[in-house]
Amino acid sequence: MDVLILLAIILVVLGIALAIILRSASRGRLAKLVLTDSLEKEKGFEGTEDFTSFLDKEGVALTALRPAGTAEFNGVKLDVVSEFDLIEKDSRVKIIKVEGRRIVVRKIE
Incomplete structure (x- = not known):
């Protein structure tokens, strides 16, 4: 019986965490974590020496x-x-x- 209660608590916590993550993603708050700039030579980036x-x-x-x-x-x-x-x-x-x-x-x- 204790195992079922513990499993139910874990599922509720995971459900709440998933809901918070999905809500933040839909509002664009998680977009700050994604790199949107690309490193291009035209912008001055050089990955290796230029020979x-x-x-x-x-x-x-x-x-x-x-x-x-x-x-x-x-x-x-x-x-x-x-x-x-x-x-x-x-x-x-x-x-x-x-x-x-x-x-x-x-x-x-």
Whole structure:
């Protein structure tokens, strides 16, 4: 018998809590808890470093690129990815595409 009374009390408390939550949500009070602003580049937000200034720069592969490795551009070492094939160490490379932190290079013949 005590278990049924305790269960009834729990159900009443949960019902009251649910009613309060639904009432607050319908009046917009809970809307303050939801993030409505988006973080866009046009508004000045940048999630990662901007490497687009390196586009079309030429440099030297410091490691073999198969396809990923390291290259140096104007004294700056960057993690890069080759466009197609293996690029040997000390080869001349050019940045052809920048997608966030992914920097794609092509071997200069």
